[in-house]
Amino acid sequence: MNTLILAAALLILLGVAYQSGWSKGRSLVAANGVTVHSRPQYHGAYVALWAMIPALVVLALWGLFGGGIRHDYIVSLIPVDILTALDQSGLNLTIGRIEALASGYGVVGEVQPWEQAAGDALRSFQFLTFAAVLILALVSGAGALFYARSRITARQRSRNAVERVVGVVLLICSAVAILTTVGIVASLVTEALRFFSFINPLDFFFGTVWAPNNAGTGGHYGQYGLLPLLAGTLMITAIAMLVAVPVGLMSAIYLNQYADRRVRGVAKPLIEILAGIPTIVFGFFALVTIGPFLRDAGAAIGLDIKATSALTAGVVMGIMIIPFVSSLSDDILNQVPKTLRDGAYGLGATQSETIRNVLLPAALPGIVGAFLLAVSRAIGETMIVVLAAGNSPVLRGNPFEPVSTITVSIVNQLTGDTDFTGPQSLVGFALGLTLFVITLCLNIFALFIVRRFREQYE
Amino acid sequence: MDVLAGKVKVTQKTLDQTMNPAELMDHPIRLTARDVTVHYGAKQALHGISIDIPDRAVTAFIGPSGCGKSTFLRCINRMNDTIEGAKVGGRIELDGQDIYDPKLDVVELRARIGMVFQKPNPFPKSIYDNVAYGPRIHGLARNKADLDEIVVSSLRKAGLFEEVKDRLSEPGTGLSGGQQQRLCIARAIAVGPEVILMDEPCSALDPIATAIIEELIDELRENYTIVIVTHSMQQAARVSQKTAFFHLGNLIEQGDTEDIFTNPVNKQTQDYIMGRIG
Amino acid sequence: MDVLAGKVKVTQKTLDQTMNPAELMDHPIRLTARDVTVHYGAKQALHGISIDIPDRAVTAFIGPSGCGKSTFLRCINRMNDTIEGAKVGGRIELDGQDIYDPKLDVVELRARIGMVFQKPNPFPKSIYDNVAYGPRIHGLARNKADLDEIVVSSLRKAGLFEEVKDRLSEPGTGLSGGQQQRLCIARAIAVGPEVILMDEPCSALDPIATAIIEELIDELRENYTIVIVTHSMQQAARVSQKTAFFHLGNLIEQGDTEDIFTNPVNKQTQDYIMGRIG
């Protein structure tokens, strides 16, 4: 409600400011002809911006310090004798009760008269402060409005000023991306450090046994060896790449070099459909179809393949990555200059010779970069492995057995019946940090290679 | 006027270098094209081109940009096959054999008709491998020594050997533009073609490199049938014995270079040569 | 020889059209450049250019490709500001006012110095909006009628009005190349500039469109100071009164067009005009 009133008031201020700037700009045009620097719209926007700044500053200050002031006021409402008897949590509880009373909600138990009084006082305090802040914001905004309006002259460069503000807004938007990274690193590092206060980092990074323990059973924390998870992750990634790279690369080559326009027009979007399918769907597909199929196929040839295994997850993940590999490879192949291809044809090379001897070597760095990006993707993939890898964090080399991965363990540890204060769930963040660092290195390396490749042919 | 006086000198100097027409008459016809048309999708790029190209001489195609010079050149070694939507009609014969004969192997044809492109396009391999690539895929060398021999002699013919002999294993892309273009010529020669097609081979080069390549073309003419596309009339005048003028997909006029430049029959040719079009 | 005979005719015909030098003397200097240098990153593209450009006349910049003609042209309306890494030194004055004065608003400057580019680049909007865009952002029209008036008169001045008057709301990109270029000229005129810069305005056009534009330039000269970059010496000779010859980033020679073409002082200029370089 209050937010709505505030927003409405600000909007009105904005509109009035714009209008007054615009009309002044307009009158200048009428008086001076074409020599006015900026168009009336810019003058309007200029005044509007000026008016908003102090209003927003007032609101921001209230947002920052208002809570504290309100808190102090509530405390001052509690009778001193009661206040002295309260400990911190009791105080919180009391404040909560008073707030609940003020907001009109009932509270449990008897309401003391002083509580009721405090609640009423708080309610009028809230109303008064709100009104005061609103008026202050509007008055300061109006002041700025008049100041800005008085500055508008024919030579006033309102457009430049407005454009500078637009530039700053754009800059702030692009800073969101940076903030995201900062946020990721900060949150992961903070929580991971808490984890490392329980578990020696060496035991985490080089441990070969993954057996987190509830502190309740046996009193010790168990073992948090990363290696079984890492091994599982890498095994699945390797299998995925074994599926995705040949199929993806060959389809890219076929579509790029052999297929005529009609075939390409049909096949390419169809393959790209694979890229649009949510991973949970692949996970389900792996769980109910590919897994049992591989198991039966394995049984038929005498192999003991588990339905949920590194193989199942790897194969399905490979399928998922095919369009990724093929569209990246396609891009890269497109970037190889056509003159190289012509050069080889001109010498009488067949098409496959051209591709194998000239195009691929030329595109190799780019393609390697694309593969690394695909690897990074496979490493970070979650839902397929959650459903189809079998969740078995044991260090072993058999791809027909279930494995667990870093991502799966993050989900398990953070959503299981684990002790949230202990390393059991904190390890999720340490794993997340590990995952982030691994993919970061891969991504940067891959992007570096791809970029170098692009520059080579620019 | 001096502008024109200068021009006369240039032209005369270049024409002096060429053979006299009588000499040219001796050269048998190597390539004949009859009524060649090319469509790119719905767009017709060539309208019935007929021309005879003599052996061991340089034939130049000139004409304003987009007139179809490159298109016709690409017909000769069927490079248009690699362009999606390009359709070629008419008949082109190399030594009397129809090169669009479906039974003819285009790979073999291209081994016989080499091509050099506008932008030097060495493969991203070593200098040696660039030249050795053609002989390798075609199985022209029986052993390493054979191959070495082919590479060296091709580089020599392309006038590049002395400059690169110490760095044959370095990448071909590291050479200067002019050297790269000569490397491409060496690469084409290595397959032992009978005809060499060149599409504006100097347009990406500086004047000095251009001069070297022009000289090289003049030498190569003794052993190969050469067809060159150029946008510089001076260059055509300098290196060719026969010239064909294209305009808007038509072959407007062809004949001995000297005749074309000094005495164009067609109005359009005149306009072009005098700088009124293009 | 006929090649040259033709040439003579062309040049003389064009020179006949130009004013005589005495006439030109009357024209006050509009733009002066002193010691203008431009660096693109580490590379120096212009080495101290000094030139005076007269009012109500056409000044042509000629020179081989890459010599810095466009670069210098772009200095005049500070389009180089938009190129990353470009640094401009020296001093350029428009009517005595330093255009690189930090206090000067470059947007205003560009409204005074219009520009027409090599490739016609109409906005992907209607013909009307193309022309109206400048007046709109600069607030030149008080109302719709004003704006209509500006649009019509600009199109008229650019000789395009009759051809497009029935389809002002159709996209400008749907016009032919020559019409597009005239649309761009109309667009530049609509802002009411004092100087118009043209960077090879005809190089993407066919001969007929070129002729129309050249004629238009000749008309516009009566009201505007025009600077034109061209790679065609014939064109320079046809349309300009003053010519400046650039080579490798230097201004080699400048003067009345007739003098430059008939009697170049500098050896390089001679070479260029005679087709020995470029």
Place this chain on the structure above:
Amino acid sequence: MATDTVKSAAPEAASRTNLVRDSLRRRHFNERLFRALGLLAICVALGFVTLLFADVFRKGIPAFTQTNLHVAVTFDPEVIDVGPAPTSDQFTSEAEYNAASLKWQRDLALLNWNTIVEQALRAAAPAGTEIDARALLSIPETNARHVLREMYVKDPSLLGQTVEVDLLGSANTDNWVKGNIDRTLGDAQQQLSAEARALIDTFEADGTISTGFAWAIFTNVDSRSAPASAGLLGAFVGTLWMMLIVVVLAVPIGVAAAIYLEEFAPKSRITDLIEVNINNLAAVPSIVFGLLGAAVFINWFHLPISAPLVGGLVLTLMTLPTIIIATRGALMGVSPALRQAALGMGASKTQMVFHHVLPVTFPSILTATILGIAHALGETAPLLLIGMKAFVASVPATPLDQATALPVQIYLWQGNENRNFFEPRTAAAIMVLLAVMIFLNGAAIYLRSRLEKRA
């Protein structure tokens, strides 16, 4: 003289041609092999697409039909003994009326409506059927009592009347009728008692039980107590809220960031860093964004758990780099001629961008946005970590209400212990999700081609 050289060179050329010819068969074979491999790869890739779709459809289609019980229900006054519904004119104040009305409803809720269901079923069964109440009540879905109660609340005049009602068959009934359960299994291994199974077969024969389209999937929210009535509505709306947030936040911020980086930012170390950073963010595993959301939005900012707002914010951050990169690509593709034209007219840089460059890139930005949203729509892992793995049996009315999302619903259903019933349901939910995805992708392709044609 010239002719001489031709002649002497001819044999050499001929021998070379022969050499070339010799290797041709092998080379052409390799060529065909390579080409076949390429074709094979395409077929494999397309085969996977087909297989996946065929499989999901095969599994999911049966779930779009559901068994219904068509029975005559009597609203027996003996069972429904709570008195008539209060009317507003009985009370002086609104509050009193509301309180009485709520009390009436609660009294109704506390009645044993199962008795009425039981009576209805017994009436429908052939005379002489012996079956205990428990087995009988296992035939209709457990929400039958709610359905009846709600009917009654809406229309208290039903008291004492007998009306025909469609009730959902229970999940087990559904399985039995559809043959998802091995009928040869012994009693101990069956969910339904022998009597119940026999009665279902009788009902099926006499038409009391029929199968119809499973509207429940689209009109109901998730349900645990009555699996057969579980639907996707809540998850769907939750997803819609999240997508709305993504559109409202990611698109403007992403486009603005791209504009800044591409058009305004000076090329410097910092822009380089931002660029690397954005490219990297686009490849950061989605689960890491989940961790970010859990730590930052929930633990630090104390935003509500399981709310589409948080999910939307996480997905926004995840989609942002994609949109920035796509937009930058589109901006980069705008011809410099257009920019020069605008600048040459005396447009400022901002005007150039907003008047000319942006409109031209609009189709690409739109497409990228739709694709980015389609991708965000299918994302599951990060949502699990921010508590969207909740059971929510209501339709979220605001983005601050608790909700799940379509993919999470799929995840929850695939783990349901009633697998015979929920495996098809999951596949059906997947079909819905895929339909949305394909619609979005198709829209992107269609819009792109249309807008590009127009431009």
Place this chain on the structure above:
Amino acid sequence: QSRDTIQVAGSSTVLPFASIVAEEFSAVFPEFKTPVVGSGGTGGGLSQFCAGVGDNTIDIANASRQIREGEVEACTAAGVTDIREIQFGFDGIVFASAASGPDFALTPLQVYKAIAAQVVVDGELVDNPYTTWDQIDASLPAQPIMLAIPASNHGTREVFQERVVSAGFEEAGAPEGLSEEELEAAETTYRQDVVIEISGDYTETLARLNSDANTVGVFGLSFYEQNTDTLKVASVDGVVPSKETVAAGEYPVSRPLFFYVKGQHIGVIPGIEEYVQFFLSEGVAGEGGILEAAGLIPQPAEKTAEVLAAFEAGAAQ
């Protein structure tokens, strides 16, 4: 303005029960919105529960185990001081194998012998020698040992350890002369070759059984009851698990289920008290109630009354 929806999160075992209650609750109390029941595991739920007091923290945490001391401390530190524990029933934990396979009748000792990395033979710890069940006890089928047990991120694991493995270890008789730590290790270390720890849910365990018919899996009783077509349950100590035997305390492997209520939210968030009362009512968590139909094993009515009294006493304080 306060939130008007009760928020619940926590154990996935309790989740189905809590969600059913949530649905029914809103039917019975139309004035309240349907409570939202999140999952996230006992730890996850408690972590949200202990994040503090206020609108954006949950009101009730479901738990398949009792709250730990550390967690209570964390709660207190965040101002959550009024934590009310509600025990509402039991969950049975069963051993089940493929329906087509042989019957199993297990004892904790046998399971311990099958699972421990080292077993006691003649008072000495030796590496586990058994490969088939009948080597452990002739009464068991001659089938290779293979056990799928929940991993430690499940609450069930703790019960399994305490009620089965530790019990078996005790029965086997601890060998002499071992330090505390060695004893503990012997008690809690499983062999890797035949034991599969499942960190996913029961469907994962079931998948293991389907792929290897020799596997014996550990499930919740309700999961088993929904899948009787493919699973066959084993008796423990001769008692076949069922609601009756668990509720009567005859079947040894069971655990109580809880939820925790944030006292400070009572009265602020509407409906919490009613939710608790409704949950514990006879028709819901009692014998023959709707939760029993969903697989909950009801606790004796006296216990329920006791719990409710304690809750309400807390409410009045």
